[in-house]
Amino acid sequence: MDAFFASIELLRYPQLKGLPVVIGGGRRRVDDALLQAQDERALRFIPVDDFPRLKDYVGRGVITTATYAARQFGVGSAMGMMKAAKLCPDAIVLPVDFDEVRKYSRAFKEAIREVAPLVEDRGIDEVYIDFTDVPGGQRDGGRSLARLLQRSILEKTGLTCSIGVAPNKLIAKMASEFNKPNGISIVQETDLQSMIWPLACRKINGIGPKSDAKLAALNIHTIGEMAAQEIGWLIDHFGQATGAWMHDAAWGRDTRPVVTESEPVSMSRETTFERDLHAVRDKAELGAVFTRLCEKVAEDLQRKGYVGKTIGIKLRYDNFQSVTREQTLTHYTADATTIRQTAGLALKRVPLTQKLRLLGVRVGALLKAEDATLPASTGQVAEEPAQPFMDQLF
DNA sequence: TCTGGGGTCCTAGGACCC
């Protein structure tokens, strides 16, 4: 989806169309009283001058989305608000409305599934779609179906998206970036050399800042340069798995299927404090936040019908260094008190002399609640008496 | 006054088992 969070806000406030708008930050900077006094239809009449600006922003937020007008100024997702304010002080700032975003996320995915049922979720604003067996999916290299999807999504949500069509997920993802916003891009196998090889290695989904820097240090900047390396050379520098994967990726090879169903592995809640907290001096405040996080994770688990048995904490010190501690229970749980107690033990194993900026709680090793053995029967499977090792040998 | 929140996957070492 194109500038998803921002585009959703523009539906509400069409008077902001064409202006630099950024979405993000924890605190709501729009004048709540003003907005709540209006009904939905009246929102479009709020004067542009009444919206809050980046230069007035206070806090530790980052930008989740910037409109294309804002991107002109060099601001973009993951950038700190304070830094963005220096680049574009007059950009309008709006908070993320998660309920609204989830609503539109469901809506656009539903619109797609009505046309093409094989859809893989890739987060809130992105999917992979297997066109292969959809009627008309092969027509015009896939362009007809892509157009149909764009039309259907626009009708049902008022939002635009960009689509890349290719023989596999790796290339389709890259192709989807070629023609933004509201674009379609078709990449065939034979286009590898002309369309993919000139691109920076960083454009490969899976090559992040670290790998990119390492490649650059080896004087490899484009995907074509990567493809020109011997696979053995890549393995020597990046390890067996990564090296072989890089070589495949550079040659456009990817056999991963579109996966329509998956189970969650973990659920977590974390929060960055408005100011750094000290474990001793701010003990009460920290304790309250900690308990609240545990309650929220427990709620999430229960609402979604999962239990877990690995309880972990994460904290980030004022110097931005993070540590994690976790502990696996003998039984599965979704209980706030159990999570709080176990997480408390984990927290005790971590040095707390430095100030903290973030605290998080995580529950992993998840299982569908209905699949978890009842506590009474846990581990009650009759076991064979263990055979001595030598007995097995002879 | 730098740097959110919610995820997945990988690696590597150690414990433990047969």
Next chain:
DNA sequence: TCTGGGGTCCTAGGACCC
């Protein structure tokens, strides 16, 4: 100058993605 070779599970950190 001895001390194998699988496996699995747990833990901590880190890269990466949306």
